[in-house]
Amino acid sequence: MSLEVRMVKITIDGKYYEVKPEKNLLESCLSIGIDIPHFCFHPALGSVGACRLCAVKKFRDIDDTKGRIVMSCMEPVTEGLIVSVDDPEAKAFRASVIESLMTNHPHDCPVCDEGGECHLQDMTVMTGHNYRRFDFPKRTYNNQELGPFISHEMNRCIQCYRCVRFYRDYAGGKDLNVYASRNHVYFGRHEDGPLENEYSGNLVEVCPTGVFTDKTLKRHFTRKWDLSNAPSVCVHCSVGCNTIASERYDSLRRIMSRYNGAVNRYFICDRGRFGYEFVNDEKRIETAQISPGKNKKPEPIENEQLLSSLHQLFSRNKKIIGIGSPRASLESNFALMSLVGKESFYHGISKKEYLLTKTVSDFLQNSGVHTPSLKQIEKADAILVLGEDLINTAPMIALALRQAARNEPDKEAKGKGIPLWNDASVRELAQDSRCPIFIATPFNDSLDEISKNIFHASSAEIANLGYAIALELDKKVPGVKTWGKDIQKLAGIIALSLKNAKNPLIISGVSSGVEGIIHSALNISMALLSVGSNVMLSLVLPECNSMGLSFLPGKSFEEAVLAAEDKEIDTLVVLENDLYRRASEESVNELFDRSNHVVVLDHLINKTTQKADILLPAATFAESEGTIVNNEGRAQRFYKAIYSKNQVKESWRWIENFLKISDENNSVSWNRLDDVVDSLVNELPLFSKLKKYMPDADFRMLNSKIPRQTMRYSGRTAMNANITVSEPKLSQDLDSPLSFSMEGQQENPPSSLVPFYWTPGWNSVQAMYNYLDEPDASMKGGDPGVRLIEPSGGSKNIYFNQAKGITEVQKDEWLIVPVYKIFGSDELSSVSSSILQRIQEPFVLMNQKDADMITLNDGDYVQLEILKISLRVKVKIENSFVTGLTGLSVNLPGMPFIDIPGFGKFHKL
Amino acid sequence: MISILRSMWLTFLHVFHKTETVEYPEVKPYLPPRYRGRIILTRDAEKKERCVACYLCAAACPVDCISLQATEDEQGRRYPEFFRINFSRCIFCGFCEEACPTYAIQLIPDFEMAEYDRQNMVYEKKHLLISGEGKYTGYNFYKIAGVEIGVKGKGEGENEEKPVDIKELLP
Numbered sequence A: 001m002s003l004e005v006r007m008v009k010i011t012i013d014g015k016y017y018e019v020k021p022e023k024n025l026l027e028s029c030l031s032i033g034i035d036i037p038h039f040c041f042h043p044a045l046g047s048v049g050a051c052r053l054c055a056v057k058k059f060r061d062i063d064d065t066k067g068r069i070v071m072s073c074m075e076p077v078t079e080g081l082i083v084s085v086d087d088p089e090a091k092a093f094r095a096s097v098i099e100s101l102m103t104n105h106p107h108d109c110p111v112c113d114e115g116g117e118c119h120l121q122d123m124t125v126m127t128g129h130n131y132r133r134f135d136f137p138k139r140t141y142n143n144q145e146l147g148p149f150i151s152h153e154m155n156r157c158i159q160c161y162r163c164v165r166f167y168r169d170y171a172g173g174k175d176l177n178v179y180a181s182r183n184h185v186y187f188g189r190h191e192d193g194p195l196e197n198e199y200s201g202n203l204v205e206v207c208p209t210g211v212f213t214d215k216t217l218k219r220h221f222t223r224k225w226d227l228s229n230a231p232s233v234c235v236h237c238s239v240g241c242n243t244i245a246s247e248r249y250d251s252l253r254r255i256m257s258r259y260n261g262a263v264n265r266y267f268i269c270d271r272g273r274f275g276y277e278f279v280n281d282e283k284r285i286e287t288a289q290i291s292p293g294k295n296k297k298p299e300p301i302e303n304e305q306l307l308s309s310l311h312q313l314f315s316r317n318k319k320i321i322g323i324g325s326p327r328a329s330l331e332s333n334f335a336l337m338s339l340v341g342k343e344s345f346y347h348g349i350s351k352k353e354y355l356l357t358k359t360v361s362d363f364l365q366n367s368g369v370h371t372p373s374l375k376q377i378e379k380a381d382a383i384l385v386l387g388e389d390l391i392n393t394a395p396m397i398a399l400a401l402r403q404a405a406r407n408e409p410d411k412e413a414k415g416k417g418i419p420l421w422n423d424a425s426v427r428e429l430a431q432d433s434r435c436p437i438f439i440a441t442p443f444n445d446s447l448d449e450i451s452k453n454i455f456h457a458s459s460a461e462i463a464n465l466g467y468a469i470a471l472e473l474d475k476k477v478p479g480v481k482t483w484g485k486d487i488q489k490l491a492g493i494i495a496l497s498l499k500n501a502k503n504p505l506i507i508s509g510v511s512s513g514v515e516g517i518i519h520s521a522l523n524i525s526m527a528l529l530s531v532g533s534n535v536m537l538s539l540v541l542p543e544c545n546s547m548g549l550s551f552l553p554g555k556s557f558e559e560a561v562l563a564a565e566d567k568e569i570d571t572l573v574v575l576e577n578d579l580y581r582r583a584s585e586e587s588v589n590e591l592f593d594r595s596n597h598v599v600v601l602d603h604l605i606n607k608t609t610q611k612a613d614i615l616l617p618a619a620t621f622a623e624s625e626g627t628i629v630n631n632e633g634r635a636q637r638f639y640k641a642i643y644s645k646n647q648v649k650e651s652w653r654w655i656e657n658f659l660k661i662s663d664e665n666n667s668v669s670w671n672r673l674d675d676v677v678d679s680l681v682n683e684l685p686l687f688s689k690l691k692k693y694m695p696d697a698d699f700r701m702l703n704s705k706i707p708r709q710t711m712r713y714s715g716r717t718a719m720n721a722n723i724t725v726s727e728p729k730l731s732q733d734l735d736s737p738l739s740f741s742m743e744g745q746q747e748n749p750p751s752s753l754v755p756f757y758w759t760p761g762w763n764s765v766q767a768m769y770n771y772l773d774e775p776d777a778s779m780k781g782g783d784p785g786v787r788l789i790e791p792s793g794g795s796k797n798i799y800f801n802q803a804k805g806i807t808e809v810q811k812d813e814w815l816i817v818p819v820y821k822i823f824g825s826d827e828l829s830s831v832s833s834s835i836l837q838r839i840q841e842p843f844v845l846m847n848q849k850d851a852d853m854i855t856l857n858d859g860d861y862v863q864l865e866i867l868k869i870s871l872r873v874k875v876k877i878e879n880s881f882v883t884g885l886t887g888l889s890v891n892l893p894g895m896p897f898i899d900i901p902g903f904g905k906f907h908k909l
Numbered sequence B: 001m002i003s004i005l006r007s008m009w010l011t012f013l014h015v016f017h018k019t020e021t022v023e024y025p026e027v028k029p030y031l032p033p034r035y036r037g038r039i040i041l042t043r044d045a046e047k048k049e050r051c052v053a054c055y056l057c058a059a060a061c062p063v064d065c066i067s068l069q070a071t072e073d074e075q076g077r078r079y080p081e082f083f084r085i086n087f088s089r090c091i092f093c094g095f096c097e098e099a100c101p102t103y104a105i106q107l108i109p110d111f112e113m114a115e116y117d118r119q120n121m122v123y124e125k126k127h128l129l130i131s132g133e134g135k136y137t138g139y140n141f142y143k144i145a146g147v148e149i150g151v152k153g154k155g156e157g158e159n160e161e162k163p164v165d166i167k168e169l170l171p
């Protein structure tokens, strides 16, 4: 897709440069490597010219010697443009802007969490302002309590408006705004209370000062220069946003977003940013434990003893069964598969989830339909969302949709000659015009406001709408019209819109648990492909490595139970998986009862680990290297931030021990991650790209490893001195080309190995620009990660038959559909103490009419009877539900596994 | 011959000079207040810990021998949870004192720190923190900073206006 872009020639301080025409001058300078101080410009938010810091001098022509001062962020680059950044007047102007901002800035740096990575500090140094001449009193503000994620210290504000531009304009938040006037403007909420938007954590990075800072970091505050960092990947949903995980004193201190031009770029959602606290939780399993008898409390055990106990369990001719996990890395799952053999490897997910995931994965591999990256989602110009509550199941896809909505107005702006970076003007022009987005979900969510048509109905009706659209697009699609006129009409509108679009996008996912929805979404994309459309299909999966797991052979959890019924299991190995979240209590108990020995590897104590005879401490994403595959099929590797000193080990390392015992010929010897990857590639050629695109552990830059620590890393000779005054040997990382040290090559490592952003003069996150080709583009040397599936040429015309309609609802029964929550439905992040404060108690959603029928009010409690489970839940009124349909929260703490959609009854309490 | 006599004469004259040798340890030498010896952590006039756990001394230290962890009390006042100096590494350069924005860390004219066991050269906060202000008196960082931490409310610090009333409509 390398279209030759016509470049324009400009002159900066007497030197010629060729730059891209559709950029502004500031962006162009930053991408050439000329530092111009700035505050309010942000590559994702565009320019508004609010801070006046980016002043440069512009000259009319060569003969013009006086020139005039302009704001570089508001200056389009045009052929022959002559500017000066170093001009004394421009420099003095910039220094005076900082000086006037500083008249009110508090004397806070030592106690300010931004200090050391503060854009304002950087800019102050860059402009050269150093002494306060202003003697009059400073303005002060009162702060607000903004919930468990974000601290607020308004005195530090410099009125750049980035926060509201991100929160309101970019992320669609409602509860942060600017108040008051003149030099009193105030950025906050109308009253104290948690910031409601799902992306509020990004304010920490967007705000150039210490007004909004990370409250979870504050509890164990560490300066940026003292953190030991590793490139990581978010493990809390299937989108796979890139993150930076940071450690100090053996605990994980924070998660920041890491740039990946194809995935999340500058931002991540709050689940990803604040979910990390589970790593430091006191429920962590840190020692190997063995239980002295069935259902007895396990006791810690030393390594030698452990090995001998393991010997009994894994010697040959035993029936061993392995249960993998969609939240464990590819390598760990593969190791388990090698141990037990393909026939005895189970994916450890419910049958329903297994089948749906398999359908999705097979389709994406074979159909020839393209699955887009987040960046491509932002470029879609007609979008259909079928049955997926994106904000809660794949938050960053929802954020990408908000940007895609602007494609239509962007086209208009281009037509009128307004450059797209001119944010305020483009938004003014756009008003409410949007590219067509159609959302069909059972109930209302905040994306509805950007959609053209909304369709709230039961899953069966949503599937019908899908089939109707497919039929509308291609008459060959199998299907019988069983739907009403409304659906037919809507299907016509949507089909037309998709057909006319240049980049139509279909989004669906497995969270609804309804085959018909997935099938109809696949049919639509197939139909579009067959009419030659450039269709994209994005399917949301339940967990961070669901896609990767689906590439491995294996069966569902229910089949493991069947196998156990068949013949008693000698040893059952459960890999990083709480089975009680996957299937009914009875069936999980049955599996455990029919297994003589249960070995569980996991991070945190849960119901499954309590059943273990041998419990082994498995490393989390923060303590291990591993590869996970996101819903796009992009394999990405995370690296360890913490070197674990106790018994905690990567799951595949534990399993390698078992393998050594069971396999007497010693055919397997995995010393490091690369060895596992080699075996994986040998076994399954689908993964061969992993070898090609991911630097292995021997990778070196200028003969040295890439340091995890900054050059300013402090306390090296004192932090362990309380234990022993002689400094210990540096921890060695066998598995990666990163080192636990500050020595080595800091400059421009390969994009997948960037542990932190820093370049001289740029201590804040804005240092990131120097790692990119240009702001907002790819990282230097290409974006990290490798797509394992690419559309394979010709389409195969796979169409699915229409599913049968759901059986009629019985009297007194309600059809109950799942309702996911960004905070609570994910297992690991729910343990995080900050997120815990945002998790609601289990609830049902129903409309007012239904509630009236059984005389319920908002906030009442009901006893829900479903599939032999009885559960006390809170009633919430949500009028977008059609009558007879209710929603039940999924997997919130304290809830058992419930197989929904299904039918249930309510009793008022 | 002459030169030998001359030397003897000069040596003899020294009998009448003031002695240079100090009878240490019986006699302690005078050290100026700004002598860079043992490091202390000081308190402000209100007897509160001055250190705000900003990590600047640790960053400035060329041998990386300072390590600490910040924490906060109920009022949000920041202080070090632990503060450790490994004196077996310290080169008494004084950079830490220079970097400190609160006058908390100070080098004092005491050099008698020899130990038989190197481990005893590791000083924790309880060894470092004194109850006085040290060399620099009067300064209280929190009175000047913009944060509100119990020492003062918003707008009550030195040279501060009352907090802005954001509901006010006056131009």
Ligand code: SF4
Pocket (backbone or CB within 6 Å): A105, A106, A107, A108, A109, A110, A112, A113, A114, A115, A116, A118, A119, A120, A121, A156, A208, A209, A210, A211
């Ligand atoms: S925002 Fe930056 S300049 Fe202001 S107090 Fe914090 S660290 Fe210092």
Ligand code: SF4
Pocket (backbone or CB within 6 Å): A156, A157, A158, A159, A160, A161, A162, A163, A164, A187, A206, A207, A208, A209, A211, A212
């Ligand atoms: S709060 Fe931060 S982002 Fe918002 S205007 Fe102030 S300095 Fe800018």
Ligand code: SF4
Pocket (backbone or CB within 6 Å): B039, B057, B060, B061, B062, B063, B064, B065, B066, B085, B089, B090, B091, B092, B093, B094, B095, B096, B097
């Ligand atoms: S005097 Fe120098 S070497 Fe000693 S702690 Fe301070 S900065 Fe470090």
Ligand code: SF4
Pocket (backbone or CB within 6 Å): A110, B050, B051, B052, B053, B054, B055, B056, B057, B058, B068, B096, B099, B100, B101, B102, B103, B104, B105
């Ligand atoms: S520089 Fe001063 S205030 Fe900051 S941590 Fe060191 S002793 Fe404490």
Ligand code: FES
Pocket (backbone or CB within 6 Å): A037, A038, A039, A040, A041, A047, A048, A049, A050, A051, A052, A053, A054, A055, A071, A072, A073, A074
């Ligand atoms: S960056 Fe140009 S005016 Fe703020």
